[in-house]
Ligand code: FES
C-alpha cells in the first residue's frame with residue numbers, strides 16, 4: 001500500500017501526516033487527530049454524521065480519501081467552540097431548543113447548519129429542512145432541530161458568532 005505525505009489544517013492547527021492510499025479523511029480526523037465529533041454512521045454518504053466544514057462548505061468526510069484532502073482547511077464541530085469554551089449560535093440554540101437526544105447526529109447537524117447559515121443567513125423553514133435532508137436523526141423528529149437553526153439565524157443576524 002503506497003503512502004503519501006499530506007498537510008491538513010484542522011480547527012486552525014496545521015498537521016503534517018503520512019497517510020495510506022485507502023485511508024479516509026474521517027478516520028484521520030477521529031483516529032489520528034482524536035477529533036471524535038465527526039461520527040462514522042453509514043460510510044456511504046447517506047447519514048451526514050461525518051460532516052465537517054471545508055472552508056464554509058459542508059463535506060461528508062467518510063467519502064473523502066485523506067490523500068485527496070491535502071492542503072484543505074477544515075473545521076470540525078470541536079472547532080466551532082472558541083478556546084475559552086464559547087459555543088457558536090447553532091450549538092447554543094441546539095441546547096436551548098433541546099434539539100439533542102442521543103447526540104450521535106448532533107455534531108454533523110451543527111456543522112451542516114452552520115454551513116447553511118453562512119451561505120443563506122435568513123433561510124425559510126422549508127430551506128432548512130431541504131438543506132438538512134442529508135443529515136439523519138433517529139431520535140428528535142427534526143422539529144426541534146429546525147427550530148434551533150431558525151433561532152440561530154436570528155441570533156447570527158443580531159451579531160451572534162456563527
Ligand atoms: S458516515 Fe458519512 S454520511 Fe454517514
Ligand code: FES
Pocket residue numbers: 099100101102103104105106136137138139140
Ligand atoms: S439525537 Fe439521536 S440521532 Fe439525532
